[in-house]
Amino acid sequence: MLHHALKDVKVVDISRILAGPWCTQNLADMGAQVLKLEHPGRGDDTRGWGPPDISSTDGSDTMSAYFMACNRGKQSIAVDFSTPEGADQVRRLVKDADIFVENFKAGGLAKYGLDFASLHKINPRLVYLSITGFGQTGPMADKPGYDYVFQGMGGLMSYTGHPDGTPGAGPLRTGVAVVDLMTGMYATTAVLAALRQRDTTGIGMALDICLLDVAVAMNANQGANYLVSGKTPERTGNAHPNCAPYEVFACSDGHLILAIGNDGQFERFCNLAQRPQWASDDRYKMNSNRLKNMDMLRPLLIDLFKTRSRKAWTEAFDANNVPWGPIHTLDEVFAHPQVQHREMLQTIEHPKFGKMQLVRNPLLYGSPAMTADQAPPTLGQHTQNY
Known part of the structure; x- marks a missing residue:
């Protein structure tokens, strides 16, 4: 700690x-x-x-x-x-x-x-x-x-x-x-x-x-992409420039993030989605080809995701080790059981402001809970000490 x-x-x-x-x-x-x-x-x-x-x-x-x-x-x-x-x-x-x-x-x-x-x-x-x-x-x-x-x-x-x-x-x-x-x-x-x-x-x-x-x-891979290719990156919305499919899709009742990072994950996705032919299609079976052909693959995925609820999709993803993520509002973030388990939200009793909610530093997992002396100070609160 x-x-x-x-x-x-x-x-x-x-x-x-x-x-x-x-x-x-x-x-x-x-x-x-x-x-x-x-x-x-x-x-x-x-x-x-x-x-x-x-x-x-x-x-x-x-x-x-x-x-x-x-x-x-x-x-x-x-x-x-x-x-x-x-x-x-x-x-x-x-x-x-x-x-x-x-x-x-x-x-x-x-x-x-x-x-x-x-x-x-x-x-x-x-x-x-x-x-x-x-x-x-x-x-x-x-x-x-x-x-x-x-x-x-x-x-x-x-x-x-x-x-x-x-x-x-x-x-x-x-x-x-x-x-x-x-x-x-x-x-x-x-x-x-x-x-x-x-x-x-x-x-x-x-x-x-x-x-x-x-x-x-902090341009990171986007900067490297430019330096290697000489092509300035273009806006791609929620799509990833180096992995595909790696973006937001609308289910029948909400949105989710599909985050395919390798060809094995894509094959598992295709099988659970009852589209095994995509995993053997030369246009899609390798990430580099999926990137080149996302204009063809994306409409197919958009139509596919609308056929099931978010719950149905995510349960299938979890059962088959396919990476995905929700899009939470902040009330959902702080109510999430994993966020609560990690004690990211801390409540302290400020001597002047009463109960104050603060976010724990991710560096400090496992450290004791914050106390009042770690609260943000009022202006000049400690002047007389120095």
Whole structure:
């Protein structure tokens, strides 16, 4: 269990919105002491990103669900580092810190003496993480940017959405800020690796993580497909570019995801569907040929799936080891027995807000349930302690 893995690690965090806080929430979940430094008047921008909000038991305060999603386990200190006194307080906190996290514009903290060079002099062991839109160098280094920008700029939206010529055609963003979240995860990995290196060398380092780099990297197989073939991926709706059939189908009473990953699975599917001839058809028996001929196979599948209920199909799939999945709404997600068994939903008693429901970090399965001191903090809740 990892909930105490970083118990001796101190993090000074002046990041806000999502990518930086997602990283530092991971660190807090693994036991690090995370000091979240926020502007005394407004705090992290996402404190105002509601509704929905949760209200305190006495009705005097609110906390946005967005802020709750990425700031559990931290201590909030109200400080304005744009003032000499505030900057001095940050430097004092950094003296014995292990990690410093910021996501301001490249070079923007130098005027406050909070850049890497300045803090490295105070604490040579410090791991200094900078998260920006475009990186610390290059022709766009001075520009700001949000997740949505990079979903488009990095290529993701170009192949996400319904194909041209179909209803609703056009590029689509994902339902959550995946570039921010992936940046937070890459940043977490980089910080842990830098700590490992620091413990060997005794010297900290600066980490330059940017959303554009992450957006390009997370194209994954789509990026590799382009680099190998020279063809830019097209929007394929719910279909997979490398496996077939691997998409959503409508049954007589609802939808399901059929996820055929190899030719053996396809043969089993054909047999249970009473279409064994498809598995021996040269157009369909191999995945590469199914991909080429999905325009012929898809209409056959669409008609086939409508002949049975979702329950009938899925029972047959389970009995024959054919991969499939439901499309759940979030109420169904949190009511699902496997999600409940994995204790992904945690309920804590917040001292100011009463019962608060939070999602467990997937890294921490088997760890003790969350307690009130892991709740997202109110603005400046811990200022007097520092």
